[in-house]
Amino acid sequence: MLKIAIVGNIASGKTTVEKIIEEKGFKVYDTDKIAHKILETNKEVIKEFGTNDRKELAKIVFSNPNKLKNLESIIHPLVKEELLRIFKNNIDIIFVSVPQLFEAGLESLFDKIIYITANENIRKDRLIKRNSFTPEEAQRRINSQKEDNKKEKADFVIENNSTMEELKHSIVNILNNLI
Numbered sequence: 001m002l003k004i005a006i007v008g009n010i011a012s013g014k015t016t017v018e019k020i021i022e023e024k025g026f027k028v029y030d031t032d033k034i035a036h037k038i039l040e041t042n043k044e045v046i047k048e049f050g051t052n053d054r055k056e057l058a059k060i061v062f063s064n065p066n067k068l069k070n071l072e073s074i075i076h077p078l079v080k081e082e083l084l085r086i087f088k089n090n091i092d093i094i095f096v097s098v099p100q101l102f103e104a105g106l107e108s109l110f111d112k113i114i115y116i117t118a119n120e121n122i123r124k125d126r127l128i129k130r131n132s133f134t135p136e137e138a139q140r141r142i143n144s145q146k147e148d149n150k151k152e153k154a155d156f157v158i159e160n161n162s163t164m165e166e167l168k169h170s171i172v173n174i175l176n177n178l179i
Contacts (some may be wrong), residue, residue: 002130003087003109004178006097008116009145011123011130013160014097015168017116020171021095027097030085031079038078045074062140076104093178102150114174115154119161 006021006028008014009085019030039045039052046052048070049060061068083096083106101122118126120142151157156177158170 001087001091002093002111002178004093004112004114005094005101005107005110006095006114006116007101007150007154008099008118008160009123009150010099010141011126012118013158014099014116015129015169016160016164017095017114017171019094020168021163024171024175026093026095027091028097029083029144030097031083032097032099033080035075038075042074042078045071048074061157062144065144068144072100076100076106079104080106080109099145102153107153112156112178113154114156114158115150115156116160117151118159121149122161146155147171 006014006017008017018030022028036054039054039057042052045057049057049067051057052061056072072090086096087094087109096110098104098106098110101110101113107113123142124135124138127133127141128135131138133141156174158167158174160167
């Protein structure tokens with residue numbers, strides 16, 4: 001089994017990349033969706049933060065880096081457990097979108113890493129349009145994620161600052177290199 005992580009900071013284009021890879025016939029899992037499912041029933045999160053509502057948690061953790069780290073310390077190990085269960089499936093090539101790959105220390109679980117990046121102003125505009133964030137909210141979300149040499153840690157880097165056609169071309173090139 002070849003395990004490939006799709007990584008990128010918020011609004012870099014991971015979801016679009018996932019869809020393109022799925023259109024090419026591959027299975028893509030999303031750790032954000034896994035984490036959301038965990039949040040629905042996790043008693044530790046409710047005890048610690050008084051809620052498991054994602055919008056309420058976002059208000060709490062994106063304004064306080066220590067609380068964000070605390071939430072991640074609860075969620076990341078549970079996401080890892082679920083990934084290990086998924087990896088027991090008999091799939092030749094598996095893609096997993098893992099926005100917090102390096103922050104969660106999960107990179108050793110994967111054979112290859114695809115890093116999606118986009119200029120900060122493009123990401124900010126995407127967040128404002130997609131999530132109806134104010135410019136300040138968008139910037140807080142962007143600031144909560146560090147670049148930390150992620151490009152250098154990746155096997156493939158996609159600069160998602162251009163057209164959909166260029167993005168598709170980049171992905172096809174990567175898939176051809178992997179297969």
